[in-house]
Amino acid sequence: MSFKNIAEGIYYFDGAVNIGYVHKGTTGLLIDAGIDRSAVKKVIRYIEDNGMPLTHLFISHAHADHYGGAAFVREKYEVETWAPALESAIIENPVLEPLYLFGGNDPFPDVRNKFLEGPPVTIDIVVEEGTVHIGDIEAEVTILPGHSYRQATLTIDGVLFAADAYFGTEYLHKHRIPYITDASIQIDTLRKLLNVDAKGAIPGHGTYEEDYSSTVEKNIEYHEKLLTWVKSFIQENGEVSHEELVSAMCTAYEVEVTKIPAWLLYRTAVTAYVNGLIREGIVRSFLKDYKLTFALSTD
Incomplete structure (x- = not known):
């Protein structure tokens, strides 16, 4: 993990998951907290060694790799903790993620791991969109x-802490089918990002760029390519069950999945592209032989 100062009082800690830090006046704001205490300990050590304060914590969204270290931060510092609505409910009740990934059933024991379920964290301030004052x-x-x-980004002094609203291009290709919940909504988010007034951006996974528009455009192109693949596969096969689609797409993109927790994430990711096509009226869903099935819309 390396520590980068990108503007006066604005830093980020470059790791598997980027962690932001902003110092102004008597306020020290941590933005996300990594997956566990070992990740965030390095950040806290740097802050302490440089005599800077730590008074507030902002959690962008309720995925364990972004909030897993937050409970440790709260144990060590009396930080006021902020998170967006809905995401805050999951952060305070983290079993909800394994539950929804597992379709509402009690999840298998191996699904309740630190990658899907971080320690619970009390949220002091639930935030909505708009201008806020976090300390100074x-x-x-x-x-x-x-x-x-309800993922939230922060723009501070022209620097956009973008969380997972977009990915560095290397991460897109590393995961092959990136984790999203709805491709149509994700593409809308990416287009919205292009209009955010910022002089630079830090994604949750990737590097800081002053001109990040090219990376955002590559994200859009990548998701559109996956949408095209799903549409073509359904068109070629006429009717496709949900499990057939998940299996075929993971096979086509050479995704290596051997454990149930990872498969649950990829199942959600694949389904996100069907969601997008259904939202656009291109694909319809129905039940056939007790299986969730997809076909192109007949309209």
């Missing part, structure tokens, strides 16, 4: 769903 820091909150239901 003025920030613009933008709600950008698609990867998570």
Whole structure:
């Protein structure tokens, strides 16, 4: 993990999941907290060694790799903790993620792991979109769903902390089928990002760029390519069950999945592209032989 100072009082800690830090006046704001205490400990050590405060924590969304270290931060510091609506409910009750990924059934024991369920965290302030004051820091909150239901980004002094609203291109190709919840909504979010007034952006996974529009455009192109694949596969096969589609897409993109928790994430990711096509009226869903089935719309 490396520590990068990108503007006066604005830093990010470059790791598997980027963690932001902003210092202004007596306020020290941590933006996300990594997957566990070992990740965030390195950040806290840097802050302490440089005599900077830690007074507030902003959690962008309720995925464990972004809030898993938050409970440790709250144990060590009396930080006021902020998170967006709905995401806050999951962060405070983290079993909800394994539950929804598992279709509402009690999840198998191996599904309840630190990658899907972080320690519970009390949220002090539930935030909505708009201008907020976090201690001495003025920030613009933008709600950008698609990867998570009410994911929030922060823009501070022209720097956009984008969370997982977009991915660095290397991460798109690394995961092959990136985790999103609805491709149509995700593409809308990406187009909205292109209009955010910022002088640079830090994604949750990737590197800081002053001109990040090219990376956002590549995200749009990548999702559109996957939408085209799903549409073509359904068109070629006439009717496709949900499980057949998940299996075929993971096979086509050479996704290596051997464990149930990872498969649950990829099942959601694949379904996100069907969601997008259904939202656009291109694909319809129905039951056949007790199976969720997809076909092209007849309209």
